[in-house]
Amino acid sequence: MSYFKEGEYALIRFEEKKFLKKLLKGHALNVRKEVLKFDEVIGKPYGARIGKFEVFKPDLEEIILLGFERKTQIIYPKDAFYIAFKLGIRKTDKVLEFGTGSGALCAVLSQLAGEVWTYESVEEFYKTALKNFRRFGLGANVCSHNEDFGKADVPEEFFDSAFVDVREPWHYLEKVYKSLKNGASVGFLLPTANQVIKLLESIGDMFGDVEVVEILQRHYKTISERFRPEDQMVAHTAYLIFGKKVRG
Amino acid sequence: MSYFKEGEYALIRFEEKKFLKKLLKGHALNVRKEVLKFDEVIGKPYGARIGKFEVFKPDLEEIILLGFERKTQIIYPKDAFYIAFKLGIRKTDKVLEFGTGSGALCAVLSQLAGEVWTYESVEEFYKTALKNFRRFGLGANVCSHNEDFGKADVPEEFFDSAFVDVREPWHYLEKVYKSLKNGASVGFLLPTANQVIKLLESIGDMFGDVEVVEILQRHYKTISERFRPEDQMVAHTAYLIFGKKVRG
Amino acid sequence: MSYFKEGEYALIRFEEKKFLKKLLKGHALNVRKEVLKFDEVIGKPYGARIGKFEVFKPDLEEIILLGFERKTQIIYPKDAFYIAFKLGIRKTDKVLEFGTGSGALCAVLSQLAGEVWTYESVEEFYKTALKNFRRFGLGANVCSHNEDFGKADVPEEFFDSAFVDVREPWHYLEKVYKSLKNGASVGFLLPTANQVIKLLESIGDMFGDVEVVEILQRHYKTISERFRPEDQMVAHTAYLIFGKKVRG
Amino acid sequence: MSYFKEGEYALIRFEEKKFLKKLLKGHALNVRKEVLKFDEVIGKPYGARIGKFEVFKPDLEEIILLGFERKTQIIYPKDAFYIAFKLGIRKTDKVLEFGTGSGALCAVLSQLAGEVWTYESVEEFYKTALKNFRRFGLGANVCSHNEDFGKADVPEEFFDSAFVDVREPWHYLEKVYKSLKNGASVGFLLPTANQVIKLLESIGDMFGDVEVVEILQRHYKTISERFRPEDQMVAHTAYLIFGKKVRG
Numbered sequence: 007m008s009y010f011k012e013g014e015y016a017l018i019r020f021e022e023k024k025f026l027k028k029l030l031k032g033h034a035l036n037v038r039k040e041v042l043k044f045d046e047v048i049g050k051p052y053g054a055r056i057g058k059f060e061v062f063k064p065d066l067e068e069i070i071l072l073g074f075e076r077k078t079q080i081i082y083p084k085d086a087f088y089i090a091f092k093l094g095i096r097k098t099d100k101v102l103e104f105g106t107g108s109g110a111l112c113a114v115l116s117q118l119a120g121e122v123w124t125y126e127s128v129e130e131f132y133k134t135a136l137k138n139f140r141r142f143g144l145g146a147n148v149c150s151h152n153e154d155f156g157k158a159d160v161p162e163e164f165f166d167s168a169f170v171d172v173r174e175p176w177h178y179l180e181k182v183y184k185s186l187k188n189g190a191s192v193g194f195l196l197p198t199a200n201q202v203i204k205l206l207e208s209i210g211d212m213f214g215d216v217e218v219v220e221i222l223q224r225h226y227k228t229i230s231e232r233f234r235p236e237d238q239m240v241a242h243t244a245y246l247i248f249g250k251k252v253r254g
Numbered sequence: 255m256s257y258f259k260e261g262e263y264a265l266i267r268f269e270e271k272k273f274l275k276k277l278l279k280g281h282a283l284n285v286r287k288e289v290l291k292f293d294e295v296i297g298k299p300y301g302a303r304i305g306k307f308e309v310f311k312p313d314l315e316e317i318i319l320l321g322f323e324r325k326t327q328i329i330y331p332k333d334a335f336y337i338a339f340k341l342g343i344r345k346t347d348k349v350l351e352f353g354t355g356s357g358a359l360c361a362v363l364s365q366l367a368g369e370v371w372t373y374e375s376v377e378e379f380y381k382t383a384l385k386n387f388r389r390f391g392l393g394a395n396v397c398s399h400n401e402d403f404g405k406a407d408v409p410e411e412f413f414d415s416a417f418v419d420v421r422e423p424w425h426y427l428e429k430v431y432k433s434l435k436n437g438a439s440v441g442f443l444l445p446t447a448n449q450v451i452k453l454l455e456s457i458g459d460m461f462g463d464v465e466v467v468e469i470l471q472r473h474y475k476t477i478s479e480r481f482r483p484e485d486q487m488v489a490h491t492a493y494l495i496f497g498k499k500v501r502g
Numbered sequence: 503m504s505y506f507k508e509g510e511y512a513l514i515r516f517e518e519k520k521f522l523k524k525l526l527k528g529h530a531l532n533v534r535k536e537v538l539k540f541d542e543v544i545g546k547p548y549g550a551r552i553g554k555f556e557v558f559k560p561d562l563e564e565i566i567l568l569g570f571e572r573k574t575q576i577i578y579p580k581d582a583f584y585i586a587f588k589l590g591i592r593k594t595d596k597v598l599e600f601g602t603g604s605g606a607l608c609a610v611l612s613q614l615a616g617e618v619w620t621y622e623s624v625e626e627f628y629k630t631a632l633k634n635f636r637r638f639g640l641g642a643n644v645c646s647h648n649e650d651f652g653k654a655d656v657p658e659e660f661f662d663s664a665f666v667d668v669r670e671p672w673h674y675l676e677k678v679y680k681s682l683k684n685g686a687s688v689g690f691l692l693p694t695a696n697q698v699i700k701l702l703e704s705i706g707d708m709f710g711d712v713e714v715v716e717i718l719q720r721h722y723k724t725i726s727e728r729f730r731p732e733d734q735m736v737a738h739t740a741y742l743i744f745g746k747k748v749r750g
Numbered sequence: 751m752s753y754f755k756e757g758e759y760a761l762i763r764f765e766e767k768k769f770l771k772k773l774l775k776g777h778a779l780n781v782r783k784e785v786l787k788f789d790e791v792i793g794k795p796y797g798a799r800i801g802k803f804e805v806f807k808p809d810l811e812e813i814i815l816l817g818f819e820r821k822t823q824i825i826y827p828k829d830a831f832y833i834a835f836k837l838g839i840r841k842t843d844k845v846l847e848f849g850t851g852s853g854a855l856c857a858v859l860s861q862l863a864g865e866v867w868t869y870e871s872v873e874e875f876y877k878t879a880l881k882n883f884r885r886f887g888l889g890a891n892v893c894s895h896n897e898d899f900g901k902a903d904v905p906e907e908f909f910d911s912a913f914v915d916v917r918e919p920w921h922y923l924e925k926v927y928k929s930l931k932n933g934a935s936v937g938f939l940l941p942t943a944n945q946v947i948k949l950l951e952s953i954g955d956m957f958g959d960v961e962v963v964e965i966l967q968r969h970y971k972t973i974s975e976r977f978r979p980e981d982q983m984v985a986h987t988a989y990l991i992f993g994k995k996v997r998g
Contacts, residue, residue, distance in 0.1 A: 008435045019463050052437020053500040055501060067339070091313075091365070189301030189302075191313060198977055200976060202474075204478075219472065220471070220472040220474075222472065223470075225985075226450075226466035231944060235985050235986035237986060238982055446728045446730040447946075450943075479696060481694055482693055486734055486735070487737035489720055489732050548931070548932040548994075551958070558959050559838070559994075586831070587810055587811070590809040590810055593841070593861070613840070698977060702972055710797065718966040721962065722964075750799050
């Protein structure tokens with residue numbers, strides 16, 4: 007089971023470059039005049055070194071960053087990983103998410119949760135997320151709805167946690183509140199300080215233990231004789247806001 | 255099931271302060287002349303607002319930072335969350351970890367994995383981790399060994415991923431390599447640049463797709479009229495190094 | 503001239519600790535059971551090593567952080583150094599500043615400028631800044647006013663640049679604008695995102711080339727065998743906003 | 751004197767774009783189908799708004815980043831500004847620098863110092879720096895040497911501070927030490943952790959009050975309704991190391 011099969015996605019490293027490729031017979035990857043024939047990869051063990059190439063099973067961060075088709079701004083893995091644990095999800099939990107977007111967070115949540123219910127009103131995004139899941143064998147426990155969460159018929163006191171990724175989350179606070187069990191965690195992702203300020207104005211009555219946090223990721227060059235950070239980094243993706251349902 | 259029971263741990267917020275307390279009958283929390291009697295909390299729903307207090311089920315970050323007894327430097331949740339996903343752990347995976355330390359990472363890994371085998375040579379640390387797990391109902395799928403990984407009898411080509419948190423990981427590279435399945439992910443946590451440089455010198459033959467990364471967490475004050483970052487932050491915990499087993 | 507004189511301030515290092523002390527006869531510094539008698543320092547060259555102590559002339563950052571009396575939140579050297587150059591000050595320039603606060607920025611500006619005019623409405627702050635300047639021999643070219651800039655009689659088209667450090671700078675934009683020469687630079691320091699948003703709403707008509715920037719400073723431990731960042735850092739002091747006077 | 755003259759450099763803003771251009775008669779700038787004729791700029795006041803363009807005198811950061819010809823990696827203004835003040839330079843000080851590189855730091859040092867002596871062994875770099883100074887009217891008090899500092903005839907106990915920007919500064923420590931007055935400050939700029947570790951191994955005997963620091967600069971978008979950091983930032987330029995000459 008740790009051998010490459012035809013049709014599987016492979017993470018191919020060539021020096022400092024990374025590629026995510028589907029292993030189709032007769033296909034190949036050309037980099038700087040070197041060729042990796044996929045016929046030679048199929049049947050090889052994960053982690054095979056072939057000439058100057060190394061071929062791996064991709065990790066979840068690599069799948070999302072290199073493999074996901076994006077119709078929206080995706081939630082970065084650095085943020086998604088933090089969110090998934092911060093929501094305190096356990097293996098039997100039911101988690102609510104909207105909007106689905108390209109499905110990056112949903113793919114991460116589904117690894118921790120029992121099931122994820124996700125809502126996306128824009129059909130194009132809904133379909134893209136489904137395609138991303140299918141392509142990489144993710145989201146088996148995801149229940150996708152092509153529906154506006156605000157208008158959807160959602161069960162009450164049902165979810166163990168929720169994550170909200172829409173432009174104006176304050177319109178949905180009451181409905182999210184009702185859908186959650188007592189004390190359940192909720193998270194929000196917002197790119198601008200203006201949005202955070204507006205959310206903080208209204209969140210306090212329904213949710214407590216409120217936190218706002220940014221996650222920054224600093225990569226380093228991996229040459230042992232010249233250890234130093236990369237020249238450039240992602241400076242901002244979004245502010246993450248967390249709270250827990252309170253009862254007066 | 256979302257009501258506080260006697261003996262359960264509660265996360266108590268009072269204004270900007272946070273406390274993690276065991277709900278024992280007859281006990282209470284005093285903050286700035288306000289009193290929260292735990293008898294009044296027991297039986298209340300999670301997220302109860304009682305006077306100026308709010309009482310929640312703690313999330314995993316709060317449990318680790320406020321509740322774990324530490325005999326060693328713990329792995330911070332910001333790092334542990336990233337590591338757990340970056341290792342690409344799936345629900346049926348067997349994960350190797352050493353040293354266990356205070357058990358913070360182990361608690362996080364166990365939420366994603368099928369089972370975690372963890373090794374710790376120092377008896378005091380081994381016992382502390384077990385105590386931390388028991389206290390917070392964590393680690394049901396963790397197999398703890400009070401044993402030096404270097405001397406332990408470890409199965410070969412057995413683990414789907416591994417995490418190494420010891421001062422001189424280069425001594426263990428070969429043994430870790432053998433214990434892993436083809437292409438399996440390995441992670442390391444090292445506080446100093448000298449250690450990273452030394453690891454990078456020797457890792458390349460056995461592991462590919464090497465990455466070195468730092469995770470930084472910037473908290474914000476949550477008062478909507480004065481939105482701004484906190485004054486102080488944790489500037490450094492450790493460098494995280496990841497690789498995947500290669501075969502020549 | 504590079505010998506310590508009585509009454510001079512000295513930066514004293516003892517292992518990783520730093521002290522800023524006035525060298526008075528008969529006085530001494532006690533650290534971890536070691537004693538440095540100031541009588542032995544007076545007359546020694548700058549940079550003298552005396553037992554386990556090292557004694558230096560302090561640099562400007564050390565003077566501000568360790569020596570300045572603070573009645574207000576001070577402007578950190580990391581910010582002050584950036585501001586001073588970003589304003590494009592030349593040796594013959596006239597620079598306007600308000601409010602003076604504890605005088606930290608003013609001390610820095612005065613090193614680059616021909617003269618600095620500074621305004622502070624609160625008498626206590628005004629006096630503290632003057633005391634700080636006198637104590638460390640700074641600010642010879644500073645013209646201090648104990649006066650509200652908004653009410654002061656200020657010359658028009660007179661200053662080459664200006665820096666504004668008050669809570670509600672939008673009230674003063676017009677007056678600052680008038681006081682500046684064509685194209686002159688202006689800077690602002692604001693701790694909260696709400697203030698920056700409010701300033702950005704109104705600044706655009708009068709000032710162009712607007713930039714908002716944060717300066718972060720990450721210190722490292724200096725032990726060569728364990729090179730790594732310090733554990734804690736200052737996460738936030740303020741947002742810096744810069745613009746230049748425009749004419750329609 | 752605050753009117754644009756022919757041949758002067760202008761910082762031209764067009765929406766979020768910035769250009770540094772020499773104002774030559776008959777020339778123009780085309781951006782997104784809009785044209786700014788330089789004939790219309792000449793004679794206008796600094797800060798003139800002409801159509802959708804705004805035209806300013808550039809600040810020092812803009813001159814270095816947009817205007818300096820680079821044959822080497824330049825020292826970024828964020829670092830140069832910090833260095834210049836951290837060295838504690840006063841208006842009458844003599845400052846030593848090597849290597850000159852493209853002259854970015856030298857241009858900054860010269861604004862604070864009485865005079866700067868700079869050494870550069872590579873003729874091409876030496877000439878580039880001189881060209882950069884001439885072009886922007888900088889460096890009047892700079893004494894440039896096209897000479898290897900290690901071989902140059904340098905006066906002893908002469909400089910008030912020094913800055914070293916070469917790959918292997920440990921070879922020059924003794925000579926720098928001798929050239930400095932008692933207690934004088936020295937700074938170094940090194941891109942990799944390996945270099946810093948090597949420098950820290952040897953610096954301690956000659957220099958005390960050693961600090962290692964990184965300066966990070968986070969820019970924000972300036973649209974008031976969507977206040978947020980820029981997407982990307984410079985993650986690393988170099989580590990800055992400072993010390994002061996000690997005498998045993």
